[in-house]
Amino acid sequence: MRALLLLLLSLMPSVLWAQAPTPLHVEAALDRQVVAPLLARFQQLHPDIDLRYHDNSTLNVDKQARDADPAPDVVISSAMPWQMARVNEGLAQRLDSAAARNWPDWAKWRNEVFGFTFEPIVTVYRLDLARHMMPPTTHADLHTLLKTHQDLLRGRVTTYSPTGSGVGYTLFQQDARYSPRFWDLVAAMGAAQVSLENTTRNMLKGLTDGTYWVGYNLLGSYAMHWARSHPDIIVQIPQDYALVMMRMAFIHRDAPHPAAARAFMDFLLSEAGQKTLAGSTPLFSVLPDVVGPYTAQRLRDQVGERLYPIPINASLLAFVDPMRRDAFMKRWNREIRILNP
Known part of the structure; x- marks a missing residue:
């Protein structure tokens, strides 16, 4: 009995380690109060991930993307040209998933950076x-x-x-x-x-x-x-006329926790994530089939041809x-x- 107890005690650290949630550092220029329902839904679906969400200014988020060591796992910002510039410099890694491949072409670039809101x-x-x-x-x-x-x-x-x-x-x-x-x-x-x-x-x-x-x-x-x-x-x-900007998100090239980062990005692009945006936040969803008070299609129905989304393409670099x-x-x-x- 004593030998069995000693064996169990010796195994406890490895068991606890295996059960510890994976950290995920998201650096974002996006007010936590506004995005809270989206973060809560992600944590509900991924209890194995310890989401560490840091809300910052656009300029500070850009600095973190360029200089932080360790780098953040995911970078989110409304400063669209700066996001495009960092991706163009090679600071993003490609997301190969069904959600990324099926994302609207006008809301992504090279499957490396994605616009997931429509504000x-x-x-x-x-x-x-x-x-x-x-x-x-x-x-x-x-x-x-x-x-x-x-x-x-x-x-x-x-x-x-x-x-x-x-x-x-x-x-x-x-x-x-x-x-x-x-x-x-x-x-x-x-x-x-x-x-x-x-x-x-x-x-x-x-x-x-x-x-x-x-x-x-x-x-x-x-x-x-x-x-x-x-x-x-x-x-x-x-x-x-009404401008529309999109929060652009990418997985950092040097993300310390790339698997958790991919799970978070896939969630942002998923039906579950977009439904949360459309129903519980005024960030407006991108996916055309999502139903709710805050959707890109509903905004287009209200404003029509006078709605001018800022395009996600190389022109942002100018x-x-x-x-x-x-x-x-x-x-x-x-x-x-x-x-x-």
Whole structure:
């Protein structure tokens, strides 16, 4: 009996080790509060994986992807050009799975990086604004308000800082591509002493406490989530055209736990993952057959041909070209003419 007990005790460390969950480090520019239902569903389906989810800014996520040692297992960001640049540099590993092969071609690149959300870019305003002027429903409306109510709106308008936010810079570049009046709008925001913020959350906080009355180019997913508990905040998808950005995810080339990383990526692309996005988060699903209040198809039905998703292809690399960035920022600083960073 004693010999049997000693044998069992000697085996216990190896048994415990075999049962220990596999760590998985996900570095993400995606608010944990918004994505929580998706993470919970993954953990429910994969109790053998210890998910360690780190929410960070787009610029810090990009730095972690480039420099962290050990590297994160999975990298997620809304700064689409930066994600494409890291993949182009060879920092991603290919995902060979049925989910990856069947993913829509317009939402992936070389089966190495995948767009798994479909998030509209929105204008947000306080309900108070309607007491003074007709709220904007288009980019042209916002420009008109800034010109005709400049004194009333001075210091009460906010948008992204193109230097402090990778996604903000990307959105402005896309605006300049689609709208011939974009620079007029930038000049009008500058004349109204626009406040530049690094995150949608900071803009929403300012809108809630009354510091700001209007916010331009906010992430619709965050704004819709926020508006659920702040009825004084109104979210407007622009009716002339609406940009759509996708969170792009890839498995890091040097992922310490590649099997767990593949399981997580497959989940993001799976029907179970996309159903969770569509039914429990305002991140909007990509798959066409998924049903729920937040789907790409439902958004297309609402906005129609005026919906402009930012494409996942090599054209994104142009946005991180230093010469192009310098030229854009010179024009931005010339048009906006304010002291904000």
